[in-house]
Each structure stands twice: as C-alpha cells, then as structure tokens.
Amino acid sequence: MPSTTQPLxxxxxxxxxxxxxxxxxxGHESTLRIIELGEKLGFDSAWVRHRHLQYGISSPVAVLAAATQRTSRIEFGTAVIPLGWENPLRLAEDLATVDILSGGRLNPGLSVGPPMHYDRVQTALYPDTGDREDFGYERVSRLLSLIRGEPASSFHGTEGIEEFSDRVQPHSPGLGRRMWYGGASTRSAQWAGAHGMNFLTSSVVRAEGPGSFEEIQRSHVHAFREQHPDGERARVSQGLVVIPTDTATSEQRAKYEEYAAKRLPRTTEPQGPARMLFSPDFVGTSAELAERLYAHAAFREIDEVAFALPFTFEHEDYVQILTDLATRLGPALGWKPAA
Structure with a gap:
C-alpha cells in the first residue's frame, strides 16, 4: 500500500x-434508507444532488428534513443547490430550519448561474422578472448574509399581538461556517475562498488552460486556499465517482465496468463551449482504488471526500458500494468510522 502524509x-x-x-x-424511501445505512456504517456525511424537472431529488431540503428524524449523527450536505432557482431569503429560512432540526448537521452546497434550459423554464420560474434576475455571485452573497444573521428587514418589534424579527428565523449560529460553494473554475475557487466558504470540487472542472484533470483540480484547491482566511486549513471536499468491487458479484462488477467505460470518452478532451473536463470513474478493488487515489494530484491535497454514487444503479448496488467504501476503501485510506 502506498504511503500518504495524512489519513483521510x-x-x-x-x-x-x-x-x-x-x-x-x-425512490425517495430508498434514498432515506441509504442515508440511514451510511450512518450505521460510520460515514461522516451524506450528500444529495439537486435536480429540477428531472427524476432525481428536486427538494433536497425536504428530503434532508426527513433524514434528520431518522438519524442522530451523520452530517448532511447538498451538492449542489443551483441558486438560480431559489429566493435567497426563503432558502435561508428552509436551511436554518433543517439545521435546527438536525442539531447542527447541515452543510449546504451552492452554485450560481442561470437555471438549466432557462429559455424554456423562464415563464414558469420568473414570469415577470426573468430578464432582470441576477444569477451571479451576488445571489450567494445575499444568502450568506441572511444565513449569518444580517438584517432581512428594516422592522422588528411588536405589531398588535405579533412579534417580528429583523433577521431570518430560526437563526442557526453555526450554519454560516458550514456553507460550501461547488466550483469548477479558478474564479469560483477564489471567490469562495475570499468569502470564507468551504469548497466542493467534483468530477468536472473547466479546462481554462493546459493540464490534466488532476492538475487543474489541484490548481483550484490552491487558488481557493490562497484566498481563504484559514489558508491551508480551509476545508475542501472532493467528489469523484469511486466504485469499490471487493464484495460485488460478477454481475455487479460487469455493470460497474460497463458504466465507467461508457462515460470514459468524455474524459479524453474538454467538452463543449465551456470546455468542461471530466474525471474518469474509479472502479476496482479497494487496494487498487487506494493506489490510484494516492497517485491523484488533487486527492493528495485534501483530507475529506464525498464519493459520488453512480446515477442509475439499484438499491442493492448502493448497499454493496457503501459497505465496501466504509469497511474496505476508507480504512485503506487511513479513515476511521465514526463511533
């Protein structure tokens, strides 16, 4: 087993x-059962993606609110909530509520940019203000300020028999330190660092210059930490697709390898006008995966991960993958399960 300077x-x-x-x-029940299993296996966190007008979780806040009532320790994350679909004030209320229900276990991940297929959904989403909406970093700044307790209203006090606050309620004091930005570019990494957020980096980056996926991702980690007040101690989480096969059946192994092979062509060169570069999926035994991860330039820069489960597998596949991650690969990377 290769050596590493720090355990996961x-x-x-x-x-x-x-x-x-x-x-x-x-499907929603399966997601909740997978989160429950993650807690039993000792995982530190369970993250949910965000999909609108698709057949994936459209309301991670609602799903995680349910998960708070079925778990007691595991942390929850969103990776990521696209803020173009959200009103920052209402989202701040929802996130704070779930954080309170969970006992301070929520890690909201965010991103900016116009909603996907905006020209087709604008009438339903922003019928009156669609051409005036700002989908840039200012939307994140608004949410951060509200989460962190800055005023949302010029009025507070008693009106009749009702009491009003000038800031979002409930207020969860620790939530502001657990806000994450999901970025794929140098600019996003620098912005997140300068604004004191944590940084999520996934299996896709923007190829702004030469270099491999690993080298570009590592440069984003460096750019983030150079701007962050905590410097090298600033939190970064990596989200590659990692599929251990230690206890998989032969049918499962064949399925996993076919899945990775079908997605491999997109990793050979940047894709589309935005020049998005994808990481290959990692499939193999835990010993093989540990070897590959220790050789990964960006992985060597971080000490926390949220490995992505493939989109289209069955519940039993996820059980096997999670079990191998927690009992085989995690320990091979120096990780110890939570008590």
Whole structure:
C-alpha cells in the first residue's frame, strides 16, 4: 500500500436520489434508507444532488428534513443547490430550519448561474422578472448574509399581538461556517475562498488552460486556499465517482465496468463551449482504488471526500458500494468510522 502524509479525515457519499415518475415514493424511501445505512456504517456525511424537472431529488431540503428524524449523527450536505432557482431569503429560512432540526448537521452546497434550459423554464420560474434576475455571485452573497444573521428587514418589534424579527428565523449560529460553494473554475475557487466558504470540487472542472484533470483540480484547491482566511486549513471536499468491487458479484462488477467505460470518452478532451473536463470513474478493488487515489494530484491535497454514487444503479448496488467504501476503501485510506 502506498504511503500518504495524512489519513483521510472525513468520508462521505453523494446520491442523486433517482425515482420513478409514475411511482416516486419508493425512490425517495430508498434514498432515506441509504442515508440511514451510511450512518450505521460510520460515514461522516451524506450528500444529495439537486435536480429540477428531472427524476432525481428536486427538494433536497425536504428530503434532508426527513433524514434528520431518522438519524442522530451523520452530517448532511447538498451538492449542489443551483441558486438560480431559489429566493435567497426563503432558502435561508428552509436551511436554518433543517439545521435546527438536525442539531447542527447541515452543510449546504451552492452554485450560481442561470437555471438549466432557462429559455424554456423562464415563464414558469420568473414570469415577470426573468430578464432582470441576477444569477451571479451576488445571489450567494445575499444568502450568506441572511444565513449569518444580517438584517432581512428594516422592522422588528411588536405589531398588535405579533412579534417580528429583523433577521431570518430560526437563526442557526453555526450554519454560516458550514456553507460550501461547488466550483469548477479558478474564479469560483477564489471567490469562495475570499468569502470564507468551504469548497466542493467534483468530477468536472473547466479546462481554462493546459493540464490534466488532476492538475487543474489541484490548481483550484490552491487558488481557493490562497484566498481563504484559514489558508491551508480551509476545508475542501472532493467528489469523484469511486466504485469499490471487493464484495460485488460478477454481475455487479460487469455493470460497474460497463458504466465507467461508457462515460470514459468524455474524459479524453474538454467538452463543449465551456470546455468542461471530466474525471474518469474509479472502479476496482479497494487496494487498487487506494493506489490510484494516492497517485491523484488533487486527492493528495485534501483530507475529506464525498464519493459520488453512480446515477442509475439499484438499491442493492448502493448497499454493496457503501459497505465496501466504509469497511474496505476508507480504512485503506487511513479513515476511521465514526463511533
């Protein structure tokens, strides 16, 4: 086993929460059961993706509110909430409520930019203000200020028999330190660092210059920490697709390898006008995966991960993958499960 300078401190996983549009409850229940399993296995965190007008979790805040009542320790994250779909004031109230319900276990991950297929959804989303909405970093700044307790109203006090606050209620004091930005560019990494956020980096980066995926991702980690007040101690989480096969059946191994092979062509060169570069998926035994991760330039810069579960697998596949992550790969990377 290769040596590493520091053990993996936090092990998490990320799920999209797929469901059948004609019968959505079983898919949502499966997601909650997977989160419960993650807690039993000692994972530090469970993260959910965010999908609008698709067959994945559209309301991570609601799903995680349910998860708070079925767990007691594991932390929750969103990776990521696209703020173009959200009103920052209302989202601040929802996030603070879930954080209170969880006992301070929420880690909201955010991103900016216009909603996907905005020209097709604008009439439903912003019928009166669609051409005036700001989908840039200012939207994150508004949310951060509200989460951190800055005034949302010029009025507070008693009106009749009702009491009003000038800031978002409930207020969760620690939530402001657990806000994450999901970035794929140098600019995003620098902005997140300068604004005291944590940084989520995933299996896709923007190829702004030459270099491999690993080198570009490492440069983003450096750019983030150079701007962050905490410097080298600033938190970064990596979200690669990592699929251990130690206890997989032969059918499962074949499925996983086919999945990775179908996605491999997009990793050979930047994709589209935005020049997005994807990481290959990692499939193999835990010993093989540990070897590859220790050789990964960006992985060597971080000490916490939220490995992404593939989109289209069955519940039993996720059980096997999570079990191997917690009992095989995690320990191979120096991680210890939570008590």
């Amino acid at each position: 401190r936090k092990l998490g996983f990320l799920t999209i929460g797929l469901f059948d549009g004609d019968d959505p409850r079983p």
